């Protein structure tokens with residue numbers, strides 16, 4: 001199920017109800033022993049007597065350790081379910097959008113096809129950032145009318161991002177770049193070169209007490225946290241209020 005992003009209050013009634021009735025709280029962690037982001041967000045809703053089940057989702061490029069971890073996560077969840085326990089898997093943002101929950105879902109389907117699953121959606125970081133911008137006097141509809149919103153991870157180099165930005169500039173397609181992080185170092189100069197810096201909003205740790213949300217022009221080129229994104233809009237539909 002999706003929680004947050006960031007703000008514990010951004011949770012559906014269905015998700016709250018599912019948490020209340022579960023015996024096991026599972027959540028992804030990048031390293032065993034480290035607290036997971038989803039668990040931290042959901043903390044106000046968890047009960048001390050509920051069993052914690054941190055599941056390793058390593059942030060590595062290699063396929064084998066990731067597959068191994070997804071299989072192990074599915075096996076651990078299925079084992080709890082087989083013992084009659086209701087398990088909730090907490091996931092940051094929406095559970096179907098670039099989400100650890102999706103890998104768990106696919107691994108469960110493959111390895112434990114009879115394990116019952118209910119998927120509860122959440123709020124994407126893109127939607128949360130747009131809403132925050134709008135709340136701060138920077139009205140930011142993610143998509144209007146016939147626009148084709150593009151949400152994707154920031155490509156790995158300027159040569160890959162440049163054509164994407166040129167297309168957004170000429171077509172007016174609104175864009176959300178996730179996984180901005182350290183790439184901001186070279187993304188900012190590229191936006192500036194293409195005359196797009198003034199058309200973007202930078203969002204960092206949206207929904208957290210340390211949230212930073214501002215015009216991208218105010219953010220110097222530097223490495224940014226993993227939980228950062230960029231909203232880009234180069235034009236508006238003709239017919240507006």
Ligand SMILES: C[S@@+](CC[C@H](N)C(=O)[O-])C[C@H]1O[C@@H](n2cnc3c(N)ncnc32)[C@H](O)[C@@H]1O
Pocket residue numbers: 005006092093094095096097098099123124125126177178179180203204205206207208226227228229
């Ligand atoms: C693996 S994706 C998770 C997406 C998430 N499931 C969703 O629905 O948005 C991680 C990326 O989402 C973005 N993100 C997630 N939470 C965020 C937050 N609270 N503030 C800013 N960006 C966030 C960042 O770009 C981060 O690198």
